[in-house]
Amino acid sequence: MPDEEKSGIVQIEINGRKHETAQKYLLYALEEAGYVIPKLCSHPDFEPFANCRLCVVDVNGEIKTSCNTEVRQGMVVKTETENITEARRHNMELILSNHPLDCDYCYRNMRCELQALAEKITKATRYAGAERKIGKDESSSAITRDMDKCILCGRCIAACERAGVCLLDYTKRGFNTAIMPPLGLKISDTSCISCGQCSLFCPAAAITERDDRADVYSFINDKEKFVIAQVAPSVRASIGEEFGLAPGSIATGRLAACLKEVGFDAVCDTSVGADFTIMEEAAELVRRIKEREEGKEVALPMFTSCCPAWVSFAEEFYPELIPNLSTTKSPHEIMAVLLKTYYSEKKGIPSDSIAVISIMPCTAKKAEAKRVELKIMGTPAVDAVLTVRETARMIREAGIDLKRAKEENFDDLIRDASGAGQIFGATGGVMEAVLRTADFMLSGAGSSCCLELREVRGMSGIKEAEYSIGGKKLRVAVANGNANAKILIDRIKSGEESFDFVEIMACPGGCSGGGGQPIPSNRKIIGERIKALYLIDSDAPVRMSHENLIVKQIYSEFLESPGSGTAEKLLHTYYVKKKKFSITD
Ligand code: SF4
Ligand code: SF4
Ligand code: SF4
Ligand code: FES
Structure with a gap:
């Protein structure tokens, strides 16, 4: 050589x-x-x-x-x-000879890799004849599959494998080859965790996010409804890409302005919901650690629960870990609860007139919003979930260019998240944010050693660290994506490793690499989005959730304290073992 x-x-x-x-x-x-x-x-x-x-x-x-x-x-x-x-x-x-070529009406029209390349390489196909007809699978509340548009590239198989589920594969042979779940089952009958990673990499419109725009437009057009959009932390650092801005461009104020133009009555920040998730999760971690010291039997390590695709993954594949999952609801669910209770009362708007629409990097949140466990007052707390891609479409449909929009603030009643609430969109961010507050809760005073936990940042698959939190040594681990979660959990279960607190986010990079983010997505782009979130955090006037004034105010006026009866009732949930299908059933 x-x-x-x-x-x-x-x-x-x-x-x-x-x-x-x-x-x-x-x-x-x-x-x-x-x-x-x-x-x-x-x-x-x-x-x-x-x-x-x-x-x-x-x-x-x-x-x-x-x-x-x-x-x-x-x-x-x-x-x-x-x-x-x-x-x-x-x-x-x-490829085109076996494709419907209905580009004008296609969901991905003008945003399709196949269409863009076909235009460069050829204008027509010389080959005609039989076409494979499989039809659509619209059974999932997160993704839609239209296998007549599939070009058999194989990316979704790799994406699903990396999501730790390995659900999709080639079936049949020759002309009839298709990408299907086992036995050709509908997605809703499988172990799909709704992460949407397959939709993020599909170069055609064969797998897309479920399109919920029609539901959102009908809320907006309903004069009886007060429609609130809430925006997840990572969305501000990615939506600009849909309008030609560089990955990692921060568009918080411009997005708030665009959503008002689209017709939302108010725009709120899910990062404030994340501040409450942090408070409750930190209190839960502290309680479990104290109970262990008292000699009680307690489920440790505690696992984060803000990623619904990870929660589904645990319910499906690791039900024995359900007691270890934090019971704290995810940030957008908490925000929706606060909007339909505290905000509703303060603003004098009946809660049944409020519709909450979550603008998320995520398709799994679409499925999460439909969980019966998360209903409040008999109805879903979140009324609909839009991915970044759907949201950008709605902004374009309203004839607005986000690049040129003037900045506006979030709604004035529940706003101004801490830096901790904003880094929820990055792998390791939930761990770092919770430890900042757990340190305060255990020691009674903020500690600078917990402000920037660099060991849990970055795109490594598994990150491990030991910190002194409130004077106690805690071993923590972060799994970046479900494939790494599997490896980490196997090590924990075999006794090879032991931790006190574990963060798992299903998507590589965390929500910055979520299945509902702009296309294209790759490690470099995700890295830029994450960099922007840490920049927002380092510039934030308040970087710890327990120091956030709106958090203190809502606890003192409404929720009492983290882990109180009211907080438990409104901000916590439960999980159920799932087994949709087994080859031996
Ligand atoms: S949504 Fe996730 S789990 Fe479901 S098929 Fe796609 S990649 Fe696999
Ligand atoms: S990524 Fe899309 S086009 Fe490629 S095999 Fe999967 S469904 Fe087909
Ligand atoms: S990592 Fe974020 S975007 Fe991905 S499934 Fe979990 S919550 Fe959704
Ligand atoms: S064969 Fe598809 S990119 Fe190389």
Whole structure:
């Protein structure tokens, strides 16, 4: 092996120019050198599948798919030849020959990788004949599958595997090949945890978030309703991408203004709900730790519960961990409860006239909002959930360009979240935020050592640390995505590791990489969104939930104290073991 290859850097020739690269696969070396190579199946987050055959290039005189061809010293590559152009057109036409081509009416029209590439490569298909007809699966409250639009790229299989569920795979053969759950079951009859990661990577409209815009428009058009939008922490750092802003651009005030223009009567910040989640979860952690010291039997480590896809994952695959899950509701559910109780009373608006719409990075929150356990006064606390993508569509439908919108504030009654509430959108953020307050609750005084817990930040799969919290040594761990959660839980269950507190977020990067975030999404983009959230935190005048004035006010006027009877009744929930389907049933 030449020295360069041993060091990981090789020289190749691209269209007559020398290029040095350390990339493993040729496609990424070509992109690094500035070439735009068509691709529909490969994605930087996953190992290559080489299914679409669009990324072909000439390597030493042979036509090869660049996404799975490993770079070798001295390779001579041509990216555009007559043969390459014809091969790409031929492959694209074969894909289109089995596609409905109803782009004008398609949910992803103008936001579809397949459509964009087809326009560049070919205007029509020479191949006609039978088309595969499978139809739609609209059984899930989180995602919709339209397998007639599937181009069999394989990305959703990898995404679902990374979500720890491994539900989707190729079934049947040849012309009838399709991506399906086991035995062709409807998604609602499977172990799907509603994370929406499959929809985030689908290059066509074969898997999309469930479209709940019609429900939201009917609330807005109902004159009897006072419709409140609440905005999740990570959304402010990502929605700008839908309007051409760079990933990580902070658009909090512009988003609030746009939502008012769309027709919402008030716009609130879910990060304040996160402040209450932090207060309740920290109190719960402190209580469990004290009870253990008193010799009581107590379920530790405590696991976070603000990610509904992780909660579903635990209910489905690790029901023995249900006692270990924090019973605290997720931030948007808590915010909805406060809006329909405290806010309703203060503003003199009957709670049954209030509709709460959550603007989330998440498809799992759509399913969570329908849980019977989360109803208050007999109805769902959250009336509808929109992903970032649906929200951006509504803003565009209203003829507004978020880029040029003037900034507005959130509603004045429940606003001004702490920095801790805002970092909920990042992997490790929930852990850091809760420990800031647990330290205060255990020691009775804020402690600077708990302000920035750098060991639990970042995109590593599993992060472990030991902190002195209120004078007690606590071992904590963060699993970044469900695939890592599986590894961590197996280590805990085998006795190899022991922790006091564990954060699990189903999506890689936490909510910043959520299934309802703008497309495209990859590690780099998620990293920029996360950076923005930590910037908001470091600039925040109040960085700990227990120091937040609105939090103190609502506890003193309404909820009494963290863990009080009222707080338990309104801000806590329970979980149930689930088993939808088993091969032995
Ligand atoms: S929503 Fe998540 S769990 Fe369900 S099929 Fe898609 S990736 Fe798999
Ligand atoms: S459903 Fe989408 S992501 Fe999955 S194989 Fe089909 S086109 Fe690819
Ligand atoms: S990590 Fe965030 S976006 Fe992903 S499923 Fe959980 S709550 Fe939703
Ligand atoms: S991107 Fe290489 S085969 Fe699809």
